[in-house]
Amino acid sequence: MPTYISLVNLSEQGVKEARNAPERLHNFEAALVEAGGKLLGFYLVMGQYDYIAITQAPDDQTAAHIILKTLAHGSLRIQTLRAFPRDEFESIAHGLSF
Numbered sequence: 001m002p003t004y005i006s007l008v009n010l011s012e013q014g015v016k017e018a019r020n021a022p023e024r025l026h027n028f029e030a031a032l033v034e035a036g037g038k039l040l041g042f043y044l045v046m047g048q049y050d051y052i053a054i055t056q057a058p059d060d061q062t063a064a065h066i067i068l069k070t071l072a073h074g075s076l077r078i079q080t081l082r083a084f085p086r087d088e089f090e091s092i093a094h095g096l097s098f
Helices: 012-016 018-034 060-071 086-094
Strands: 003-010 038-044 051-056 076-083
Touching: 003 012, 012 018, 018 038, 018 060, 060 076
Parallel strands: none
Antiparallel strands: 003 051, 003 076, 038 051
16 A cells, blocks of 8 residues: 655644644544555654654545545645655666666
8 A cells, every 4th residue: 555754734723723633633544544544653743844644545546635635624734745665665776777
């Protein structure tokens, strides 16, 4: 199942509603599980981003659907990266020809 790393920032609305963030995280995880995915990790971080979420979804379309649904609430800005684990990376790299 594809893995995704999401770099998340709170919007102004999200900062005002920060005390509700744990409940929103539970709702996000429930929606992800319902769509056939899972939350592998979630971190509050210091620096350029506020949170990092590591998820899996059945495919890119499902991941995009969940992200758009989450963004619709207006409390977050999200940059999501498709992540390839080491075995996939090695397979891709070994397949290169020049």
